Amino acid sequence: MKKLLLQVLMAMLMPLTAHALPFTFTLSAVPAAGVVNGLPGQTVGWGYQLVNTDTSNWFVPTQLNATSFSLGSPDASYFDFPILAPGATANAVFDQILHTGLYGVQIFPFALPGQMDSGFFTLSGEWWSGDPLAGGIFLQTAAGVQVAATLEVGIAALPEPGSLLLLAPGVALLLARQRRRQEGSQFGLAAG
Structure with a gap:
């Protein structure tokens, strides 16, 4: 009886260990170099391209972090945490009015032209065997992926009369x- 119970338990755990492969997803900042610039007082930000490169499992983003910005107030509320089916891609450009993109920063009014901030965005998530909103099974957490980000303060152009x-x-x-x-x-x- 103990042997049969052990075999049943092993059979149940076997699929979970088979899913412990290193699933992958990619995150890219838009613009491609990850560099945005703006004037003091202006809100600027990054868009993104998120790709689930796994061919059979779903990716669910759960947390977006950024290094601190000394030149402005960060706003992570632009990111919409899209759920990606196997092989799916999600894209969003930064748009302050539509409130879309990866991350926004309002540059401090006292920031000086030519100043720069560099850092990283880190996106973490979970892997699911199917659509998590339609009966998928949680498999494991996803290791965070980093993407470089640079914020530059520009010089206001003199208006042409x-x-x-x-x-x-x-x-x-x-x-x-x-x-x-x-x-x-x-x-x-x-x-x-």
């Missing part, structure tokens, strides 16, 4: 000159 603003002083000068000529010729006629 519109052509009407450039033209207005010249037109005003010509009108003033024309008026002086007219006034001068009126006085010259009256005196003569």
Whole structure:
């Protein structure tokens, strides 16, 4: 009886050990180099491409962390934690209005042009035998994957004056000159 119970227990544990393979997923920051830049006070951020490279198991992201940013206030609420079927890909560009992407940072107003911050995003998750929302079985946690990130503070470009603003002083000068000529010729006629 003990031998039979041991065999049943081993048979039940066997599939779990077969799934203990190193499942893989990839995370890439968008833009590809992981470098974003913005002006003091502006909110900038990164998009992402997340790929489940496993051919039979589902990937469920569970945690996104970032190294600290000394040049701004970080905001991880952009990431939507997509559940990926085997071989599936999820993409999102950073969009402050639609609130999509990987991570956002509002650059401090006192940040100086040319300053930079570099660090990493780390995404961790879980592996499931099927869709976790439709009866899939949890297999194991996924080791975190890191992607490099760089934040640069840019220099505000001087606004180019519109052509009407450039033209207005010249037109005003010509009108003033024309008026002086007219006034001068009126006085010259009256005196003569």
